[in-house]
Amino acid sequence: MSPSVRTELLFLFLSLSSRTVLSRYIEVRSTSPKPAYVVPDSQTCTFRRTIPQTDYILFSTWRCLDMLAIEGHFTFVASSPQQLSCAAFIIGEPSEVIGLELSDVNIDCDVGDFIKIFDGWVLKGEKFPSSQDHPLPLHQRYTDICSSTPPSHASRSSQNVAMVFFRIHNPDSGFTLVVKKLPNPFPCNIMSQSPEGSFTMVMPHQHRNCSFSIIYPVEIQLAQLSLEQAKSNELSSGCSGSGDYVELLGGNGVDTSRMFPVADLCFPLSGLAQMKISCDNSVVRLVSSGNYINRVSFRYRLLERHQLPEAQENSLDNMCNVE
Numbered sequence: 089m090s091p092s093v094r095t096e097l098l099f100l101f102l103s104l105s106s107r108t109v110l111s112r113y114i115e116v117r118s119t120s121p122k123p124a125y126v127v128p129d130s131q132t133c134t135f136r137r138t139i140p141q142t143d144y145i146l147f148s149t150w151r152c153l154d155m156l157a158i159e160g161h162f163t164f165v166a167s168s169p170q171q172l173s174c175a176a177f178i179i180g181e182p183s184e185v186i187g188l189e190l191s192d193v194n195i196d197c198d199v200g201d202f203i204k205i206f207d208g209w210v211l212k213g214e215k216f217p218s219s220q221d222h223p224l225p226l227h228q229r230y231t232d233i234c235s236s237t238p239p240s241h242a243s244r245s246s247q248n249v250a251m252v253f254f255r256i257h258n259p260d261s262g263f264t265l266v267v268k269k270l271p272n273p274f275p276c277n278i279m280s281q282s283p284e285g286s287f288t289m290v291m292p293h294q295h296r297n298c299s300f301s302i303i304y305p306v307e308i309q310l311a312q313l314s315l316e317q318a319k320s321n322e323l324s325s326g327c328s329g330s331g332d333y334v335e336l337l338g339g340n341g342v343d344t345s346r347m348f349p350v351a352d353l354c355f356p357l358s359g360l361a362q363m364k365i366s367c368d369n370s371v372v373r374l375v376s377s378g379n380y381i382n383r384v385s386f387r388y389r390l391l392e393r394h395q396l397p398e399a400q401e402n403s404l405d406n407m408c409n410v411e
Contacts, residue, residue, distance in 0.1 A: 155179065157281060159269055163192070164254075165262035175253040177209060180269045182278045182287055182300075186245040187268035188252065190233060194261050195254075197234035203254040203263060205231045207245050209279065214343035217247060217277040221297045221344060221373075244270065247277040279303070279342075283390035286311075288383060295378030299337075299344050305366040305391045308336060312385040313357035327354035331377035334384050338367035338408055347371060366396050367408040 152174040156162070162176075178186050188205055195201035207229040209216045219226055223246060233241055243250075256262060274290060276298035283304040291298060302308075315332045327333035333354035339347030350365060376382045 153177075156267060159267050162265045162267065163262065164256075164265065166256040166259050168259050169257065173253065173255045175251055176265070178250045178252070178267055179279060179281055180248040182248055182280070183272055183275050184248050184269045185272045186248065186250040187242070187266075187270050188245075188250060189242040189266040189268075190263055191266070192262075192264040193233060194263065195234075195256055196258060196261065199257050201234070201254075201256050201258075201261065203233040203252065205233070205241070205243050206251045206253065207243070208247065208277075209249050209251055209342065211342050214341040214346060216249065216279060216301060216342040216344075217299060218343045218345040221277055221299055222246065223296065247279070248272070248275065249279045277301075280388075284388060286385070286387035288312075288385040289372070289374050291374055291376040291382045293378055293381060294376060297373060297375050299371050299373045300386075301342060301344070302370045302388055303342070303368060304370070305364075305368070305396055306370050306388045307362060307364045307391055308370060308372060308386055308388045309360050309362040310334075310353070310357060310372075310384065310386045311360060312383070313353055313355075314383040315354060315356060315380070327352040330354040331375075332380060332382055333375050335373050335375065336363060336365065337371040337373055338365040338369070339371075340368040340408060342369060344371055344373060364391060366391060 154175075155177040157179050178188070180186055190203065190205075193203065195203065207224065208222065215222075215226075222229065231241060231243060252265060254263075274292065274294075276289070276291070276296065278287070278289075278298075278300045280287075280300065280302045283302070283306060287300055289298050289300060313334055315330075315334070327335070333352050335352040336350040337344055337347040338350050341347065347369065351363060353361075370388070372384065372386055374382060374384055
């Protein structure tokens with residue numbers, strides 16, 4: 089089976105699994121030294137985390153689909169014979185990228201074991217960042233450890249999220265994953281950990297699109313928008329013709345190319361402009377031609393329950409209204 093086919097099958101599996109295991113709201117592991125509460129799950133294996141420069145070791149259960157927001161050394165060991173395909177979703181702060189290193193790899197690729205690292209996230213069959221916004225083509229965004237030499241591997245994400253998905257058949261087989269948070273001076277394509285906060289995206293002379301994704305229904309307030317446009321663009325129709333603009337998107341997935349446009353702005357703004365997006369995912373996306381330094385500042389907050397639209401029976405467009 090070709091690598092591309094195997095990858096698409098894994099993406100399909102994660103799509104089906106995430107519908108039942110991952111809720112619409114992000115849950116991250118606590119950064120406190122006490123073990124975070126973990127919902128019991130029959131699909132678990134044992135892992136150990138060692139906090140650097142201390143003797144403290146945290147033992148807990150590792151759900152087959154889980155999320156990490158902390159640094160450390162994580163050792164994964166299969167506790168019983170299994171054929172589960174599992175995934176670890178790693179997330180950092182907006183101004184961070186994720187450094188991952190695999191070592192002590194003890195798996196049998198000949199019997200179907202695998203470990204793959206993906207630059208971004210795959211949720212419900214959709215990728216974040218989208219192929220339109222990520223600087224690398226899809227085939228360069230994942231690394232197959234079974235086809236890599238030497239067996240240890242280090243990688244660095246392009247944004248504040250990354251993931252590792254793996255399958256281990258034999259008991260006592262596993263690997264060690266080192267998670268590090270690294271500073272990113274110009275954050276681009278960010279997944280927010282929180283349903284409220286503020287952020288400023290800056291794109292300095294780069295032909296690149298940057299998205300700030302919030303997996304919550306929120307009210308977004310644009311506080312400042314600084315865009316430069318060439319005079320030749322003044323006759324263009326719509327913001328997409330200007331080459332430099334900001335658009336607000338809404339949808340129930342994470343791929344911005346599949347979300348619907350809520351509004352776009354291509355003129356300087358100083359003051360508040362706000363909009364409520366009652367979708368599973370709300371996005372502020374900065375499109376830059378690379379000719380100028382563009383900047384957008386905004387804040388966002390979670391919509392209260394009474395502000396959300398009532399669910400309609402037999403509706404495929406669930407919870408995705410705009411005001």
